[in-house]
Amino acid sequence: MPNAASVSGPVVLVGCGRLGSAILEGWLLSGTVAASDLIILSPSEKPAAETARAKGARINPPLETLTDAAVIVLAVKPALWREVMAPLAPFLNDRAVILSVMAGVTAPTLAEGIGGWPIVRVMPTTGVSRGRGVASVWSADARAGDIGRALFEPMAETVVLADEVLMDAATAVAGSGAAYFYAFTEALARAGEAAGLDATTADVLARATLRSAADSMGDDGLEALIARIASPGGSTRAGLDAMAKDGRLTAMLDETVAAAVKRNREMG
Ligand SMILES: NC(=O)C1=CN([C@@H]2O[C@H](COP(=O)(O)OP(=O)(O)OC[C@H]3O[C@@H](n4cnc5c(N)ncnc54)[C@H](O)[C@@H]3O)[C@@H](O)[C@H]2O)C=CC1
Numbered sequence: 001m002p003n004a005a006s007v008s009g010p011v012v013l014v015g016c017g018r019l020g021s022a023i024l025e026g027w028l029l030s031g032t033v034a035a036s037d038l039i040i041l042s043p044s045e046k047p048a049a050e051t052a053r054a055k056g057a058r059i060n061p062p063l064e065t066l067t068d069a070a071v072i073v074l075a076v077k078p079a080l081w082r083e084v085m086a087p088l089a090p091f092l093n094d095r096a097v098i099l100s101v102m103a104g105v106t107a108p109t110l111a112e113g114i115g116g117w118p119i120v121r122v123m124p125t126t127g128v129s130r131g132r133g134v135a136s137v138w139s140a141d142a143r144a145g146d147i148g149r150a151l152f153e154p155m156a157e158t159v160v161l162a163d164e165v166l167m168d169a170a171t172a173v174a175g176s177g178a179a180y181f182y183a184f185t186e187a188l189a190r191a192g193e194a195a196g197l198d199a200t201t202a203d204v205l206a207r208a209t210l211r212s213a214a215d216s217m218g219d220d221g222l223e224a225l226i227a228r229i230a231s232p233g234g235s236t237r238a239g240l241d242a243m244a245k246d247g248r249l250t251a252m253l254d255e256t257v258a259a260a261v262k263r264n265r266e267m268g
């Protein structure tokens, strides 16, 4: 895939909550956006925004400063974007691109609400804050798609989706996925406790194992990774067989992803 286009002009981050802050930290860490090119709109003071301000970012400047903005990044709750965008829209220039990281809200819905700007949807993980996120990108507009990639590829393993309809599934797998792994790790720790470990030791072991598993992955296939640990006839194989008994692991994850997809659609 060719390199994504560079972004020329200010980038406006609208919303500096959990994900907005993570994106901001990732941009500054990776140098993707210079602080002097950042405009942050936030109704309350946020530590990430204050750090960016100290480096030259503008926080809540007069809306007239949005007129030369290249990209507007919408990182507010899906239920809020209409009221948030209404006062900003009159100040945007024709070349501006709307980049939405909101779950569930479709490009046609956004276009209907805010008019004729090209739209790119990106579904990042909060891991972008450390330059090690995941991002799914979709746009019907090539320039907007390139801008989405340019803003996230430096801090995320990025996948370009072929169809917008896939965004809900990508969100359910990657946007939410880290939380599933953390929930699994919590359950693993509690199972370790049930098997006799004290709670602290079980937590340390389960968390360290998640980190170690992620660090050890490399580019190997998942079956090969499993085979490296599960000796034939050994205890890991016994555990894996119990986990997958009667297809329950697959069924549980099918239900998990289906529930998240359904909720994404409802929020949109
Ligand atoms: N947290 C996550 O891991 C992910 C979240 N998302 C999406 O990101 C969006 C934001 O989610 P979170 O960061 O988790 O929510 P959040 O509630 O932490 O952040 C939303 C922020 O919007 C701000 N806000 C409210 N009104 C505003 C206005 N008029 N102007 C500017 N900012 C305003 C709030 O002060 C708040 O800090 C959602 O649409 C969600 O679907 C997507 C992928 C991952």
Ligand SMILES: O=C(O)[C@@H]1CCC=N1
Binding pocket: 103, 171, 175, 176
């Ligand atoms: O939970 C949510 O609604 C968002 C979407 C992906 C991660 N967080």
